[in-house]
């Protein structure tokens with residue numbers, strides 16, 4: 001059973017909001033060095049990356065532009081099929097531009113390997129990936145990740161933009177939930 005205060009459903013905090021903000025600030029300095037000559041177009045992948053893009057973009061001192069894509073990568077379960085459908089495409093034409101995809105989490109890597117190839121086919125100057133979280137135990141693709149925040153254990157994590165059944169995106173920390181949250185409701 002889920003509770004009214006989402007914090008009551010937390011079993012363990014993996015990274016606090018402060019740790020996440022500090023790591024994003026370090027990544028922002030790396031991005032500023034990489035893109036000093038030509039600020040990138042930040043492409044956020046809805047919905048999970050909203051919080052990361054929001055905090056990362058405000059940390060950056062470069063004049064970045066932002067755009068958004070929505071893709072469906074999962075069915076009803078929690079494993080990626082690698083079959084990706086675009087639900088919302090970019091507004092921007094990325095021909096000749098430097099693109100930085102910003103993600104919340106890379107799990108199998110299948111969604112992002114597909115997305116990177118898709119954007120590369122549009123003639124940009126470069127396409128790179130920044131992800132705040134990566135699950136090394138589950139990676140099935142040898143996709144190159146230019147900026148990585150933290151490696152996380154092979155557990156289902158929520159908060160800081162990540163959801164379980166659309167809940168918990170607004171938790172400030174990255175957490176693991178109590179097992180009872182996933183239990184089916186009693187009839």
Ligand SMILES: O=P(O)(O)OC[C@H]1O[C@H](OP(=O)(O)OP(=O)(O)O)[C@H](O)[C@@H]1O
Nearest residue numbers: 046047048073080106107108109110111
């Ligand atoms: O590496 P993969 O195994 O392909 O999984 C990663 C994808 O899964 C999550 O999105 P999700 O489909 O949960 O959608 P959401 O961002 O709307 O929550 C995450 O934001 C990535 O897009």
Ligand SMILES: Nc1nc2[nH]cnc2c(=O)[nH]1
Nearest residue numbers: 107155156157158162163
């Ligand atoms: N919320 C959430 N979404 C994911 N998508 C892929 N892995 C995860 C995860 O651990 N948590």
